Amino acid sequence: MLAVAFGTTVAMWGIGYLGRMPVEPSSFAGGGRVLIPSAVLFFALAFALLAGGFVFGRCTLRRAGATLGTGVLIAALNLLILLSLREQTPLAFIPGSVAVIALVFTAGAGLGRLLRLPAEAAATLNWRAALSSVAVAATLLLLLAGGVVTGFQAGLAVPDWPSSFGHNMFLFPLAHMTGGIFFEHAHRLLGSLVGLTTLVLAVVLQRVEPRRWVRVLALGALGIVIVQGTLGGLRVTQIDIALAITHGVLAQVFFSTLVSLRVFLSTAWRELRPEAASPRSALDLRLLSVAVALLLAQILLGALQRHVARGLHFHLMLGVATALLVVVAGMRSWALYEDVRPVSRMGAWLAGLVMLQLILGVASYVVVGMEQRGAAPSWPMVAVTTLHQTMGAALLACSTALLVWHHRLAGVHAEVSPDRAQRSPPWTRTPRAGAARARSE
Numbered sequence: 001m002l003a004v005a006f007g008t009t010v011a012m013w014g015i016g017y018l019g020r021m022p023v024e025p026s027s028f029a030g031g032g033r034v035l036i037p038s039a040v041l042f043f044a045l046a047f048a049l050l051a052g053g054f055v056f057g058r059c060t061l062r063r064a065g066a067t068l069g070t071g072v073l074i075a076a077l078n079l080l081i082l083l084s085l086r087e088q089t090p091l092a093f094i095p096g097s098v099a100v101i102a103l104v105f106t107a108g109a110g111l112g113r114l115l116r117l118p119a120e121a122a123a124t125l126n127w128r129a130a131l132s133s134v135a136v137a138a139t140l141l142l143l144l145a146g147g148v149v150t151g152f153q154a155g156l157a158v159p160d161w162p163s164s165f166g167h168n169m170f171l172f173p174l175a176h177m178t179g180g181i182f183f184e185h186a187h188r189l190l191g192s193l194v195g196l197t198t199l200v201l202a203v204v205l206q207r208v209e210p211r212r213w214v215r216v217l218a219l220g221a222l223g224i225v226i227v228q229g230t231l232g233g234l235r236v237t238q239i240d241i242a243l244a245i246t247h248g249v250l251a252q253v254f255f256s257t258l259v260s261l262r263v264f265l266s267t268a269w270r271e272l273r274p275e276a277a278s279p280r281s282a283l284d285l286r287l288l289s290v291a292v293a294l295l296l297a298q299i300l301l302g303a304l305q306r307h308v309a310r311g312l313h314f315h316l317m318l319g320v321a322t323a324l325l326v327v328v329a330g331m332r333s334w335a336l337y338e339d340v341r342p343v344s345r346m347g348a349w350l351a352g353l354v355m356l357q358l359i360l361g362v363a364s365y366v367v368v369g370m371e372q373r374g375a376a377p378s379w380p381m382v383a384v385t386t387l388h389q390t391m392g393a394a395l396l397a398c399s400t401a402l403l404v405w406h407h408r409l410a411g412v413h414a415e416v417s418p419d420r421a422q423r424s425p426p427w428t429r430t431p432r433a434g435a436a437r438a439r440s441e
């Protein structure tokens, strides 16, 4: 219920965020055209809600009460935005919207039930991993939204925190959310949703996760997101650029933590048990440790350039060296670990993404250079630099995920005798783990 409710809400907020985005320089200052007209936006939101219901009906064995409960939970989460409409709408709008959201979701569930998964297949679905995937997706959206705030230099568009222009942030009238205020305030709202999702994930894991260290990691992620939110707020109230830089870097560390948690919760991680240490993995472990350290340095140098225009030359030189190392690490994982599908797949992604990052880096350099002094930041510049920044987070997360996998593959030396390690393949699947299941992870 929680995975579908939060997943649907994140999808709806993502659509709403994109839809209300100001699109031309005049509208960055306030008012003006937005990306998606209201009527189209309304149908897109309804579709997301129906799709969420469909997934619920198709994948769960729950009865009508649970379906309605999930719909009401989605409505309750959406009230964090809908309450901001209270001044512009009749009083009945709020309970009306709750009822409509719950009903549309239930209708979607009805459709999903027509194509319901067989009970055995539904019983094997990994909902803990699904909830953590929702947290990962929500954070990715937030990283993009944060990059847009910095890109449009809208960091101080709302002067106060935790209130917004004196309003409770969840009651700040939507009609005033235009231009720079839209970018900054929407980022706060999305930050709250990410904080709430991480809180729920941590609480759920405290109750159902048997591995203590995974529970501790979930609490760690919760700690980081609290610090991150506070840093964001203090950056506004203290007007301190050092806080903006720290906030930018910690965001990427938070994302990597969530992705690692997602790896630990995956079915593949739980079911693929290395039988013997892989000597190859020991080398990959070292390579990836250096790659993660270099990526962190790159992210810090990038943030320095972005916020205070310092260290670009170091960033460019280190960027090329980092990219080379990351490509090698990614290609090794891709080519040498075909038996461990998550590792080989992540290796291929890592090698591909870092190439893309180099292109985005060069493109950022060019578009930032083309900006005219004193003019409003252009959309192409903001889009390219934000993608480059978010790709930094994706690379750090992917490398960290590979690092923990290799740590696992390399870390069983003590458990096996050297001759056994030579005779048997370095890792095997437990009989329970079907190839199809591993692939689905």
Ligand code: HEM
Pocket (backbone or CB within 6 Å): 139, 142, 143, 144, 145, 146, 147, 148, 149, 150, 151, 153, 154, 155, 156, 161, 184, 187, 188, 191, 192, 194, 195, 225, 228, 229, 230, 231, 232, 233, 235, 236, 244, 245, 247, 248, 249, 251, 252, 254, 303, 306, 389
């Ligand atoms: C809770 C999780 C949060 C995450 C993961 C996050 C992430 C980010 C990211 C990635 C950036 C772009 C940084 C850069 O380009 O260097 C950013 C910028 C920003 N964030 Fe957040 N943020 C969060 C919460 C908040 C909150 C609660 C606030 C409250 C006001 C906030 C305020 C800001 C501001 C003002 C900026 C622009 C900084 C500048 O350009 O000077 N953030 N955020």
Ligand code: HEM
Pocket (backbone or CB within 6 Å): 248, 249, 295, 298, 299, 301, 302, 303, 304, 305, 306, 315, 316, 318, 319, 320, 322, 323, 354, 357, 358, 360, 361, 362, 363, 364, 365, 368, 385, 388, 389, 390, 391, 392, 393, 395
């Ligand atoms: C693995 C390689 C690289 C990584 C991981 C990386 C990462 C990053 C990150 C994360 C940021 C933004 C930091 C923040 O705001 O918090 C950034 C900024 C930047 N990077 Fe890179 N980068 C890489 C390579 C390159 C290359 C090769 C170039 C140019 C040829 C480049 C040019 C830039 C520029 C110009 C900025 C500042 C953009 C702005 O002012 O908005 N980067 N980089």
